[in-house]
Amino acid sequence: MTPAATEPDDDNSVKMMDYFMQLEYREPLCPVVRRYADQLLEGRLIGHQCPSCGLVYLPPRGYCPICVVETTDADETVLSDRGTVTNYTVVTPVQYYGQHETEPFVRASVTLDGGNATMNLQDLVDVPVDEVRVGMRVAAVWKPKGERSVADISNRSWGSAEGCIDGWRPTGEPDAPAEQFLGKATF
Amino acid sequence: MTTHTIEFPYTRTLGPVIGPFLTGLRDGHVLGVRNRDGRVLVPPLEWDPATGEAIDVDFVEVGPAGTVETWAWVTEPTRKHPLDHPFAFALIRLDGADTALLHAVDAGSMDRMRTGMRVVARWKDERAGHITDLSFVPEEAA
Numbered sequence: 507m508t509p510a511a512t513e514p515d516d517d518n519s520v521k522m523m524d525y526f527m528q529l530e531y532r533e534p535l536c537p538v539v540r541r542y543a544d545q546l547l548e549g550r551l552i553g554h555q556c557p558s559c560g561l562v563y564l565p566p567r568g569y570c571p572i573c574v575v576e577t578t579d580a581d582e583t584v585l586s587d588r589g590t591v592t593n594y595t596v597v598t599p600v601q602y603y604g605q606h607e608t609e610p611f612v613r614a615s616v617t618l619d620g621g622n623a624t625m626n627l628q629d630l631v632d633v634p635v636d637e638v639r640v641g642m643r644v645a646a647v648w649k650p651k652g653e654r655s656v657a658d659i660s661n662r663s664w665g666s667a668e669g670c671i672d673g674w675r676p677t678g679e680p681d682a683p684a685e686q687f688l689g690k691a692t693f
Numbered sequence: 694m695t696t697h698t699i700e701f702p703y704t705r706t707l708g709p710v711i712g713p714f715l716t717g718l719r720d721g722h723v724l725g726v727r728n729r730d731g732r733v734l735v736p737p738l739e740w741d742p743a744t745g746e747a748i749d750v751d752f753v754e755v756g757p758a759g760t761v762e763t764w765a766w767v768t769e770p771t772r773k774h775p776l777d778h779p780f781a782f783a784l785i786r787l788d789g790a791d792t793a794l795l796h797a798v799d800a801g802s803m804d805r806m807r808t809g810m811r812v813v814a815r816w817k818d819e820r821a822g823h824i825t826d827l828s829f830v831p832e833e834a835a
């Protein structure tokens with residue numbers, strides 16, 4: 507714990523103290539996430555397709571939790587970087603400690619073309635918050651190759667491509683019918 | 694490898710003893726409190742650690758010099774340590790105190806540290822009212 511500066515009270519005596527408890531830890535990426543991160547740097551989204559049920563997991567987990575079977579490099583599949591908004595939340599930021607956003611923003615679930623693989627908590631770019639809708643067609647906005655970073659990819663950031671994809675931009679294609687996404691669980 | 698940092702920001706109230714103690718540090722004084730037996734506790738406490746009795750708050754200024762009772766050399770300080778170069782953590786019994794204060798001694802070299810040595814407070818120019826407002830140096834170097 508590191509004591510930070512104290513705040514003098516109005517009688518100019520010290521009555522309060524800011525106190526930061528900080529935990530910092532480092533962890534190695536597990537092999538399947540390491541491979542996912544390396545492929546992100548190359549501009550590819552990869553997943554594992556369960557050999558039993560066919561569901562695709564992105565990033566690969568090395569197993570299908572539904573079938574309880576292991577998945578390996580042999581089950582790897584390259585996924586599309588285009589997809590459809592299948593759910594979203596408008597976040598109105600409260601200025602708590604660590605919140606850097608000041609204006610309402612969207613976090614969307616994007617189901618990638620060709621399967622069930624869905625990336626959650628994705629940023630949308632070049633679209634006003636009130637125009638976002640389920641069914642909207644979007645494409646990944648990749649950072650230039652030299653600017654990509656996987657420093658924030660962790661073993662638990664399932665579906666994240668932060669540091670490699672700036673967000674998802676509407677393609678202008680006609681919407682996919684929203685009904686086909688509603689009431690469905692995504693993986 | 695990925696690095697995670699979790700921070701919990703708290704603001705603590707300091708109370709009737711630590712508040713004045715840190716106010717004293719900000720103003721360049723080290724304060725202790727006198728217990729019922731007349732012993733001077735530094736750092737000051739709200740309760741007597743020997744008996745558990747509440748302390749009648751009676752501040753006494755101590756130091757700024759004192760005697761090292763025991764010490765440990767820190768060869769590789771981390772960024773959370775009070776000094777950014779090797780130093781000693783020492784129990785320092787300040788002049789006028791009956792208990793020892795844990796603090797940093799900036800001795801330059803482990804060879805200059807010994808139990809029983811005299812040290813004196815070195816104050817920061819800009820003080821915020823916390824324990825790192827001061828550190829200690831060997832008296833002959835002051």
Ligand SMILES: [Zn+2]
Pocket residue numbers: 556557558559560561570571572573574
């Ligand atoms: Zn399966």
